[in-house]
Amino acid sequence: MMQPMFGQRQQPLALNTQVELARIASNTSNASLAQLQGMAQAQGVMQAAAEEQPHIEIPRVNFYPSHHSNPRKARRKDIRQAYKLLKPTKRRWFSPLRWLGSKYRYNKNTSQCCVDGCDVDYLLKVMGNVYNEIRDEDTGQSLWDLYFIDPVSGEPRAFLARESVTDGRTMRATYCPEHLHLYHVLSKWEKEEDRERDGSKSTLRERVKKGVSMVAVPITAVAAKDNTPPTLQKYEPFFRMLRADKIPVLHMKDGAGANKLTIVVFDAGQFADGASGEPLLTTGQVQTGEPAPVGAGLQQLLVETQAARDNLPEVE
Numbered sequence: 021m022m023q024p025m026f027g028q029r030q031q032p033l034a035l036n037t038q039v040e041l042a043r044i045a046s047n048t049s050n051a052s053l054a055q056l057q058g059m060a061q062a063q064g065v066m067q068a069a070a071e072e073q074p075h076i077e078i079p080r081v082n083f084y085p086s087h088h089s090n091p092r093k094a095r096r097k098d099i100r101q102a103y104k105l106l107k108p109t110k111r112r113w114f115s116p117l118r119w120l121g122s123k124y125r126y127n128k129n130t131s132q133c134c135v136d137g138c139d140v141d142y143l144l145k146v147m148g149n150v151y152n153e154i155r156d157e158d159t160g161q162s163l164w165d166l167y168f169i170d171p172v173s174g175e176p177r178a179f180l181a182r183e184s185v186t187d188g189r190t191m192r193a194t195y196c197p198e199h200l201h202l203y204h205v206l207s208k209w210e211k212e213e214d215r216e217r218d219g220s221k222s223t224l225r226e227r228v229k230k231g232v233s234m235v236a237v238p239i240t241a242v243a244a245k246d247n248t249p250p251t252l253q254k255y256e257p258f259f260r261m262l263r264a265d266k267i268p269v270l271h272m273k274d275g276a277g278a279n280k281l282t283i284v285v286f287d288a289g290q291f292a293d294g295a296s297g298e299p300l301l302t303t304g305q306v307q308t309g310e311p312a313p314v315g316a317g318l319q320q321l322l323v324e325t326q327a328a329r330d331n332l333p334e335v336e
Contacts, residue, residue: 032082034063044085050094051085054157055205059083062154062201081105081198092216095209102206106185106199108134126193134181134193143196150197152264156204163200165260174259186210 033041033056041060045053063081083105086097109125111118126134131141143150151164167179181195182188186207195203262269262284272281 032063033060034067036060047087048085048094049089049091050098050209051205052157055208056085058154058157058201058205062198065150065153066196066198081202083202095212099206099209099213102202102209103185106135106195106203106206108181108183108191108193109136124191124193127191130178130180130192130194132193133196133199134191135199136196138196140194140196149264151200154197154201163197163204164264166204167200169263176263 033044036044038057041056042053045051045056059081083101086094086101088094088097108127110123111125124134126132126137129139132139149164151168152162154163155161156163156166168176170177179194179200181191181193183191185203194200259269268285268287270283270285271279272283274280
């Protein structure tokens with residue numbers, strides 16, 4: 021397929037039909053059809069939010085997959101483009117604030133997108149959990165489950181952007197749903213790069229020089245034991261629904277810190293107006309007999325996470 025001319029852009033993926041997405045996928049050797057469908061879904065969800073609430077500032081991520089015939093070169097081009105789109109927005113070079121130490125335009129509000137300044141906290145309050153509607157094309161997990169829920173404890177956690185996208189110092193900002201999906205796809209592409217690099221002969225020779233050898237260990241010897249009784253594992257989707265609908269869940273702990281009693285709270289007044297009146301995030305890790313603290317939405321969660329990292333150097 022002929023490459024677009026200089027300055028000519030394709031239309032956003034969300035405006036393409038499934039047939040057109042399949043055609044685009046067939047012309048690129050890196051981005052799969054499922055990944056393009058995920059990007060189109062993310063754009064569609066954000067566009068629907070903009071149409072329902074016209075006063076919300078909704079960004080659009082203009083990512084266009086490479087058409088290079090070499091899969092490795094196409095992937096590297098897509099990675100470079102993703103990094104360019106995900107880098108935090110800097111102030112203009114002539115801005116006095118930049119030379120006074122405030123290099124980035126969106127780096128003070130932990131619920132604001134570091135790229136476009138989208139007010140994520142407001143978006144979630146008026147439109148619901150948009151992150152939960154955008155899912156990984158392989159596992160089916162939502163962006164909310166992957167980036168805002170601790171995989172070990174199952175408790176809410178904040179996702180904060182980094183100065184150099186995948187590394188560097190932590191910023192006081194996050195990613196809007198569409199940018200976070202691109203970040204997720206970028207992470208998968210980089211894992212593919214790492215797997216190919218680790219399997220190369222040059223990498224193996226470097227490991228041998230450093231005295232590193234590979235030993236095969238049976239999976240059963242290192243698999244973590246799940247202490248959840250089998251009879252309770254089937255209720256995991258139910259608790260995910262509770263988190264999505266902002267239903268308070270209280271965890272009462274014993275003296276050893278182990279979860280002893282779990283209480284789901286349904287308040288009739290919460291649903292009187294047909295919508296949940298509880299904050300988006302409810303944190304209820306308490307000792308027996310103590311009242312359950314209630315979070316104040318994404319903003320509060322991100323602020324608490326940033327406060328825990330006060331020992332990190334400031335991002336200039």
